[in-house]
Amino acid sequence: MIEILSVTGPASVQDLGRFDQYRFGVGTSGAMDDVALRAGNILLGNDENSAGIEIPMLPFKLRFGRDMAFALTGADVEAEIAGRVIPPWWRSHARTGDILTVKAMPRGARSYLTFGGGIDVPMVLGSRSTQFRSEFGGWHGRPLQAGDILPCTASTATIGELGVEPAEITLVRPNATPDETVVRVVIAGEYDGFAATTQALFWSSSWKITPQSNRYGYRLQGPAVKPEVPIEKRSHGIVPGVIQIPPNGQPIIQMRDAQTSGGYPKIATVIRADLWRVGQARLGGKLRFEQTAYTDALAAEAEMSAYLDRLRTNVRLVEETRTCRSS
């Protein structure tokens, strides 16, 4: 088990998400950066859907109640345990009573802390992710608080320190800059309802990520992008990544805790292979959209899968080498 000692902002228990409950009005929840959560679980030899802690604000501090492997992935963070510095995208071993402190996040927006065996909270409707609105899943359906003691599945694996290449390096986009995230999008149902000049403005603008951005949605600020005539849709299903244009012309990217349906016009949808980049884009930062075709979006997903396959292979090879040496 692990004990939360201090927490800043809404840290929560998340796995990959709850994907087949839309018909009851239940959205996906799940890690905002699913690539980082998978990578942490791969490093630890866990099931990739094991639950970890998503940490959006620092400092964050916890104590290990027993010897346990853990990994830190996602945002670039400064962390230490028992006087040792832990690099990001790294797995390490904690001893009973060790205190892990995650102090600063020079880059990225969310850090993922995963544990050998995973956090052992009940599966609710097929997932361990926290559903904030209905207050179920995760740890009692709420953000973590100091004093919470989370059970972890016992893992007997003894593993040494190991790091992997961060997704943001391997999957870097050629035109991204340190303060501007570029994400690929497929145009959506109401794109043609915008004049060509407005469409051009949507693509060329560098959108500011406002402080009202969170797990529900990223609210952007920039030139007003409005359809030629107001569009009010009948309520229909939406998924994370959908970019809605409310009447004020300021786009909102729906994220993991978004409502499952809506009626605002949709100009485009962030592709699945790039949604984690939005999850790692910081408040106050900039975001730009790049149009992509459906088939290219599938190719981008294949590229992401290939990266994760390489991680799996590398981690397995390291384990096999260690086993050979010790036998």
Place this chain on the structure above:
Amino acid sequence: MTAPDRPRISLLGTSALLFEAPGAFDLPHQRRIWSLAATASKWPGIREAIPGITNLMLTFATPPRELDALIAALNDGWDAAEGLTIGGREIRLPVTYGGEIGSSLQSVADHCGLSVDDVVSIHAAPLYTVFALGSHPGYCYLGGMDRRITMPRRQTPLQRSAGGSVSIGGSQTGVSASPGPSGWHAIGHTSWTFFDPSWPTPAALAPGDTIRFEIERVIR
């Protein structure tokens, strides 16, 4: 794909696809949507088929390599869809109209040029049909509201509306299943439970069920 009498089909990235039926927001069209949902949910690669208001979202377990076959199947499916009549159950929901939670009752009356009592009796008169579930866990979109009590959605949504709020948004009405932001106008409340993740089926109501609001009390 854009002809007015044909369905509109559009992509939601690589995760899902949206099918929008042509025609009115009424029960006959919605029954065809339920029918198409039942059919499409069995197609390979489809995770869920989720009815909306005269539309249908298909989420992908595996995104299809190419979309033409799926689009054709949806169009054919819509043309072939006979209305599915669901013999749902009827729920009677006692509602307290007005009061702190239903604080927009007076403004709806003012907007519609009606008395508070008129709004309440017009709202409580029809037998509403659950058209679809969505928005948040257990929330039901209802069809059948009298257009005389239509009121446009708020320009700026409220940060927090109480769970159990009975609200009007445009020409639709519904009851929120849990507290959360809302762009609708609350005219009353009920203490009924719409969702519990520990139930075998977590949502109390399903498309095709019907709701009759009962006037428990009116706070003027």
